[in-house]
Amino acid sequence: MTSGGFLQQLQTGLWKDNPGLVQLLGLCPLLAVTTTLVNGFGLGIATLLVLAMSNALVSATRRWIKPEIRIPIYVLIIASLVTCIELIFKAWFPMLDRSLGIFIPLIVTNCAIVARAEVFASRNTIGVSIADGIGMGAGFAMLLMAIGAFREFVGQASILSRLDLITGGEPFNGFSFADSGLLLAILPPGAFFSLALAVVLKNYMDQRRRNSRGAFASRGLRRPHQ
Amino acid sequence: MSDRSIVKTGMTLGMIAAVCTSLVAATYQLTKDRIAANEKALLEQSLQPALTGIFYDSGVSESRLVLQPPHGLPGNDPAIIYRVFAEGEPAAALFVVTARDGFAGPIRIVLGVEASGSVTGVRILQHRETPGLGDKIVSARSDWVYQFDGRSMGDPQLLGWALKGDGGEFDQLTGASITPRAVIKAIRDTLVYFDANRDAIFQAAATEAEE
Numbered sequence: 001m002t003s004g005g006f007l008q009q010l011q012t013g014l015w016k017d018n019p020g021l022v023q024l025l026g027l028c029p030l031l032a033v034t035t036t037l038v039n040g041f042g043l044g045i046a047t048l049l050v051l052a053m054s055n056a057l058v059s060a061t062r063r064w065i066k067p068e069i070r071i072p073i074y075v076l077i078i079a080s081l082v083t084c085i086e087l088i089f090k091a092w093f094p095m096l097d098r099s100l101g102i103f104i105p106l107i108v109t110n111c112a113i114v115a116r117a118e119v120f121a122s123r124n125t126i127g128v129s130i131a132d133g134i135g136m137g138a139g140f141a142m143l144l145m146a147i148g149a150f151r152e153f154v155g156q157a158s159i160l161s162r163l164d165l166i167t168g169g170e171p172f173n174g175f176s177f178a179d180s181g182l183l184l185a186i187l188p189p190g191a192f193f194s195l196a197l198a199v200v201l202k203n204y205m206d207q208r209r210r211n212s213r214g215a216f217a218s219r220g221l222r223r224p225h226q
Numbered sequence: 227m228s229d230r231s232i233v234k235t236g237m238t239l240g241m242i243a244a245v246c247t248s249l250v251a252a253t254y255q256l257t258k259d260r261i262a263a264n265e266k267a268l269l270e271q272s273l274q275p276a277l278t279g280i281f282y283d284s285g286v287s288e289s290r291l292v293l294q295p296p297h298g299l300p301g302n303d304p305a306i307i308y309r310v311f312a313e314g315e316p317a318a319a320l321f322v323v324t325a326r327d328g329f330a331g332p333i334r335i336v337l338g339v340e341a342s343g344s345v346t347g348v349r350i351l352q353h354r355e356t357p358g359l360g361d362k363i364v365s366a367r368s369d370w371v372y373q374f375d376g377r378s379m380g381d382p383q384l385l386g387w388a389l390k391g392d393g394g395e396f397d398q399l400t401g402a403s404i405t406p407r408a409v410i411k412a413i414r415d416t417l418v419y420f421d422a423n424r425d426a427i428f429q430a431a432a433t434e435a436e437e
Contacts, residue, residue, distance in 0.1 A: 066231075069235055073242050080246035081249075084249060087250075087257040087261065090264065091257035094265075098268075173367075183358050
C-alpha cells in the first residue's frame with residue numbers, strides 16, 4: 001500500500017463517494033440528530049470511530065471469515081463496537097450521550113458501516129481499510145456537522161449552541177443572532193430540505209469542476225483491487 | 227458444505243463472538259464506575275436548581291420516596307419525592323412529577339417546595355415540546371420557569387394559578403399555550419397535594435432503591 005492509496009481512500013470517503021451525499025446511506029440518524037452542530041459532531045465522531053474500528057477488525061479477520069457466516073460476524077463486530085462507544089460516551093461525555101439518546105445505540109443499524117465492511121474491508125488490507133473507514137466516517141461526520149450547523153443557523157439563529165455538551169461546564173446557548181429563526185429548519189421536514197440542498201450543492205460543484213477541467217477529468221476513479 | 231466445515235465455521239463464529247464479548251466486558255469494567263458516578267451527579271445536579279436558597283443536610287438522593295399511581299400527584303407514572311431535612315427538621319420536598327397534557331407528550335418536572343409551602347424552584351427534566359416555541363419552558367431557553375420561585379398556594383389563590391390569558395397571574399409564552407398551561411397545572415396540583423399531605427410526606431419511610 002502506498003501513501004497515495006491511503007490519501008486517495010480518505011478523499012473518496014470525504015467527497016467523491018461520501019456515504020451521506022452520494023451513497024445516501026445512514027439517513028435515519030442523519031435526519032434525526034442534526035438539529036445542532038454539536039449534536040451532528042457527537043454522532044459523527046461516534047460513527048467515525050465505529051466505522052474505522054469495524055473496518056479494521058473485519059479486514060483483520062477476513063481470512064477466516066467464510067462467506068456463509070460473514071453477515072452475522074459483521075453484526076457481532078459492529079454491535080460490540082457500538083456498545084463500547086456508547087459506554088465510553090456515557091462515561092466521558094454523559095451530557096452529549098443524553099442529548100443523542102437512542103441514536104448512539106442505533107449506529108448498529110447504520111447501513112453505511114456494514115456496507116463498508118462488505119464492500120471494502122473484507123477485500124482489502126488493514127491499512128487501506130482503516131483509511132477507508134476514517135475517510136467514510138469523516139465524510140459522514142462532516143455532512144452531519146454541515147447540516148447541523150445549517151439547520152441550527154436557520155432554525156434557531158444561533159451557532160454552536162450547547163457546546164457545553166462536549167466541553168462540560170455551564171449550559172451555553174451559542175452565539176445568537178436573533179430571537180428566533182425559521183422554525184421549519186429544526187422540524188423534520190427541514191432535515192430533508194437541508195440534505196437535498198447539500199446534495200444539490202455537491203453535484204453543482206462537481207459539475208463545475210468537470211466543465212472547467214474539460215473532458216480529461218472524467219476518467220473515473222481507480223477502483224480498489226477486486 | 228460438509229459436516230467438518232460446518233463445525234469449523236461454527237467455531238470461527240464462536241471465537242469471534244468470544245472476542246467481541248470480552249471487548250465489551252472490558253469496556254464495561256473500565257467505564258462502570260464513571261458511569262455510576264455520572265448518573266448520581268446528574269441526579270443531584272438536576273435537583274440542585276429546585277433547592278436554591280435552602281440550607282440542608284447532605285444526602286438528598288437517599289431520602290427518596292416513590293409513589294406508584296394512583297398517587298394524587300400529576301401524571302400517571304410513578305411520582306418521586308425527595309425529602310430535604312435541615313438538622314433533622316423538614317426543610318423542603320422535591321417533587322418529580324409528570325405533566326401529562328403537554329403539546330407533544332408528557333413533560334417531566336422537578337419542583338421544590340419549602341416546608342412553609344412556597345416554591346423554591348421549578349425545572350423541566352424531560353420534554354418533547356416544539357423547539358423554539360414550547361421548549362422555552364426550559365430554563366436554558368428562557369426565564370419563564372423562574373416566575374414561580376417564591377410563589378405558593380395562596381399566592382396566588384387556586385384560580386390564579388393559570389396563564390394571564392386564562393385569567394391567571396403567570397406570563398404566557400409566545401407561540402405556545404398548551405405547553406405552559408400543562409406545566410402550571412402540574413405545579414398547581416403538586417402544591418395542593420403538598421398542602422394536604424405535608425406531614426405524611428416527611429414522616430414516610432424512604433423507598434428502598436430497586437436493584
